[in-house]
Amino acid sequence: MRANQLMTRRMGDFKVTQRTKDGYFDGGELLRQWNSVKGNEQRKM
Structure with a gap:
């Protein structure tokens, strides 16, 4: 059994x-990080 x-x-x-x-992994968290960078095109899920 593997540990979580x-x-x-x-x-x-x-x-x-x-x-x-x-x-x-939480794709929403990655998207929030992407959208917080100035100059990146805003993405939605």
């Missing part, structure tokens, strides 16, 4: 938290 831990990974200039158990 959270890892923080770098994706370019962004940080993504990913679960080790199933590889899940």
Whole structure:
């Protein structure tokens, strides 16, 4: 049985938290980081 831990990974200039158990990450958090950078086109889910 694998432990469910959270890892923080770098994706370019962004940080993504990913679960080790199933590889899940919160795409909404990545989108919020993207939209907070001045000059980036605003994206929606």
